[in-house]
Amino acid sequence: MDIGKDLVAASATPLVLAILSEGESYGYAIIKRVDELSGGKLQWTDGMLYPLLHRLERNGLVKARWGRSESGRRRKYYELSEEGSEELTNQQRQWQVVEDTLRGTPFWFSKLAPQGI
Amino acid sequence: MLEERIGEWRSYVLRRQEITTADVDELEDHLRNQVSDLQEAGLDGEEAFLIGVKRLGELDALSREFAREYSERLWKRLVVAEAAGSGAAWSPEARVALGLAVAAAVAIKLPGLFGLNLTDGTLASQSFYIRNLSLFVLPFLAGFFAWKRGLDSAGLLRLAAPFIAGALAVNLLPFTPMGNTEVLAALHLPIALWLAVGVGYAGGAWRSHDQRMNYVRFTGEWFIYFVLIALGGGVLMGFTMFVFGAIGLDAESLLNSWILPCGAAGAVVIAGWLVEAKQSVIENMAPVLTLLFTPLFTLMLVAFLVTMVWTGSGIDVEREVLIGFDLLLVLVVGLLLYTISARDPRAEPGFFDVLQLVLVICALLVDAMALWAILMRISAFGFTPNRVAALGENLILVVNLSWSAVLYARLLGKRSGFAPLERWQTAYLPVYAIWAWIVVVIFPLAFRFQ
Numbered sequence: 261m262d263i264g265k266d267l268v269a270a271s272a273t274p275l276v277l278a279i280l281s282e283g284e285s286y287g288y289a290i291i292k293r294v295d296e297l298s299g300g301k302l303q304w305t306d307g308m309l310y311p312l313l314h315r316l317e318r319n320g321l322v323k324a325r326w327g328r329s330e331s332g333r334r335r336k337y338y339e340l341s342e343e344g345s346e347e348l349t350n351q352q353r354q355w356q357v358v359e360d361t362l363r364g365t366p367f368w369f370s371k372l373a374p375q376g377i
Numbered sequence: 378m379l380e381e382r383i384g385e386w387r388s389y390v391l392r393r394q395e396i397t398t399a400d401v402d403e404l405e406d407h408l409r410n411q412v413s414d415l416q417e418a419g420l421d422g423e424e425a426f427l428i429g430v431k432r433l434g435e436l437d438a439l440s441r442e443f444a445r446e447y448s449e450r451l452w453k454r455l456v457v458a459e460a461a462g463s464g465a466a467w468s469p470e471a472r473v474a475l476g477l478a479v480a481a482a483v484a485i486k487l488p489g490l491f492g493l494n495l496t497d498g499t500l501a502s503q504s505f506y507i508r509n510l511s512l513f514v515l516p517f518l519a520g521f522f523a524w525k526r527g528l529d530s531a532g533l534l535r536l537a538a539p540f541i542a543g544a545l546a547v548n549l550l551p552f553t554p555m556g557n558t559e560v561l562a563a564l565h566l567p568i569a570l571w572l573a574v575g576v577g578y579a580g581g582a583w584r585s586h587d588q589r590m591n592y593v594r595f596t597g598e599w600f601i602y603f604v605l606i607a608l609g610g611g612v613l614m615g616f617t618m619f620v621f622g623a624i625g626l627d628a629e630s631l632l633n634s635w636i637l638p639c640g641a642a643g644a645v646v647i648a649g650w651l652v653e654a655k656q657s658v659i660e661n662m663a664p665v666l667t668l669l670f671t672p673l674f675t676l677m678l679v680a681f682l683v684t685m686v687w688t689g690s691g692i693d694v695e696r697e698v699l700i701g702f703d704l705l706l707v708l709v710v711g712l713l714l715y716t717i718s719a720r721d722p723r724a725e726p727g728f729f730d731v732l733q734l735v736l737v738i739c740a741l742l743v744d745a746m747a748l749w750a751i752l753m754r755i756s757a758f759g760f761t762p763n764r765v766a767a768l769g770e771n772l773i774l775v776v777n778l779s780w781s782a783v784l785y786a787r788l789l790g791k792r793s794g795f796a797p798l799e800r801w802q803t804a805y806l807p808v809y810a811i812w813a814w815i816v817v818v819i820f821p822l823a824f825r826f827q
Contacts, residue, residue: 287403288410305434306411310403311442318446329406336403 263302272304272312274351280322280340281348287313287336313338321347379422383408386430393436395444404433473524474650481517481646482639485510496634504554508547511567514645516540519577521646525653526580535581539573543817550821557762558821565766569813571596572806589803594718595652597663602648610640664719668729671712675732678739685746699767702747706774709740713781717802722795726788734785737778744775762824766816773812777805 279285279293290313291306316322321344329335340348362368383405390401408429415425433439467475485495488509493502519536528536543566552559578595579588614632621628716733748771755764784801787793 286406288407291407305432305438306407307404307433307439308442310400310407311439311446314400314443315446333406333409334402335406336399 268302268304271302272309273316274348274355275302276309276312276316277321277340277344277348277351280338281345284337284339286338290338316344320344379412379426382423382426390436393440393443395440395447400443408433470525470650470654474521474646477517477521478643478646478650481514481642484517485513485638485642486635487513494634495638496630500554504552504559507555507563508552508559508566509544510563511570512540512544512547514642515567515570515574517642517646518649519574521649522574522577522580526577528577528581532581536573536577539576540570543570543573546818550818550826552821552826556827558824558826561762561766561820562817565813565816569810569817572810572813575806586800586803589806590718590799593714593803593806594661594663595649597715597718598652598661599648601662601666602651603644606644606648607641610637610644661719663715667712667715667719671716671729671732671736674708674712675736675739678736678743682739682742698747699751699764699771702744703767703770703774706740706744706771706778709736710774710777713737713778714802717799720795722799724795726791726795730785730789734782734789737782737785741775741778741782744771748775762820762827766820769812769816773808777802777808 275294276290279290279297282293285293287306287309291304291309294302294304313322313324317324317338320341322338323341324336324338327335327337386408387401387405390396390404391398396404408426411429411432412422412425415428416422420428488502488505489495493505495502495506516537519540523533523536547562547566550562552562575589575592576583578592579585582588614636617632617636618628713733713736716729751764751768755768780801781798784793784798788795788798
């Protein structure tokens with residue numbers, strides 16, 4: 261099952277913020293975490309994560325610093341900022357509204373019973 | 378093998394203007410993690426690399442995303458500090474340039490310790506400063522290049538020689554203060570020394586025609602940067618006067634005796650450093666201005682010639698006419714030089730080359746008429762240092778332009794390529810230096826320091 265481009269784009273910000281709320285991380289680890297959480301169903305184009313992270317950094321939602329990986333290479337780490345956690349709560353509420361609304365419609369899979377998956 | 382592939386990939390990605398070195402570092406870290414994970418899963422290096430690169434996504438799409446986030450990167454930026462991430466430290470080059478600029482600013486005020494002030498208005502100070510002005514500033518610019526190009530001691534000696542010779546000439550010859558020969562020497566020493574700085578710029582390889590052309594390009598950009606800095610400095614001084622004036626203090630004498638000379642001296646070095654730092658970053662401006670003004674000047678000269686023929690009026694020989702026409706020729710040579718410096722030597726001759734030829738021919742015609750009128754005047758009133766200097770300059774420029782016209786005609790007739798034109802201009806540069814030295818050293822002797 262492929263997830264549509266628009267949905268991937270819309271879910272990217274809350275997903276990254278939520279993963280960073282678990283603690284400081286870096287690009288590759290974030291991608292791996294998404295992979296793990298979605299059971300491989302949510303596939304990103306890896307490179308696209310970086311412009312997104314940089315946008316979040318510019319908007320002050322995450323803080324970035326250059327550090328070193330275990331093997332000593334330069335690696336950029338990202339951490340959720342105060343504003344970032346507020347934004348995360350905000351996003352959470354918005355997604356809740358979408359979910360609640362969908363729940364009331366035949367869209368929700370339980371109500372599409374006969375033709376369902 | 379893998380390292381090699383990653384290196385190639387890096388330089389390929391870096392060619393994108395939207396993606397900076399820091400971004401590539403981050404992407405490379407990602408790629409390496411991906412590759413080593415895939416290798417652990419049993420793939421060989423080559424396969425792992427290919428999959429890793431594919432997962433990063435199409436480079437076009439990626440650089441589009443980066444461009445959306447960093448639209449300002451499309452406006453090329455001059456990086457004065459080193460790349461972000463390694464700390465915004467000043468590069469060694471910036472520190473050397475700044476140090477030399479401060480040194481030049483201090484040097485220009487040093488004679489004050491011996492009672493010679495730039496602005497005290499006495500004849501002795503004025504005469505000292507006009508003769509020595511370039512000697513307080515240009516050695517620092519030369520020093521910057523000596524440092525940057527890593528000149529050896531023989532090279533340093535060769536670079537220092539013209540400065541020492543210049544200093545000896547203008548200070549040991551018994552000039553009449555503010556006399557004709559002194560003013561002429563003061564005007565020509567900067568030209569001679571500027572060309573000497575070129576030896577430092579070329580790292581000693583001043584015989585190389587390519588290096589000479591690069592120095593010509595440098596000179597044009599330096600001039601533009603210097604003018605821009607001067608404009609900024611003018612605004613700064615204007616506001617300084619204004620705000621201190623508002624509280625009843627007059628800052629003018631302070632500005633004139635300190636900020637202006639020190640700022641100008643420092644700006645000479647700073648402009649040189651900026652041009653060096655930005656040469657690969659920003660489009661060169663001098664050729665762009667040339668492109669704009671060559672057609673306009675050609676039009677002006679053609680209009681002038683037509684009007685003159687139409688009305689049948691000759692050139693009025695005033696005192697300043699000769700100098701005015703010299704400046705016109707300097708301008709045309711400048712337009713020619715910067716057009717040549719920016720032209721692709723392999724391009725076919727085109728409309729712009731025709732325009733250049735028309736410009737040169739018009740300038741020669743106008744100058745020939747002026748020269749004729751002036752020769753009449755000289756034969757009636759005799760020689761003075763100023764007339765001989767102006768005449769000599771005119772002759773040098775006319776020779777340059779005439780041969781350039783011949784070469785342009787050959788180029789347009791497809792009888793030769795563009796290279797001879799370029800070589801002619803670079804080969805001619807020492808002529809200017811020799812003439813400048815003649816005016817500095819021989820003129821005072823020949824005209825008995827009048």
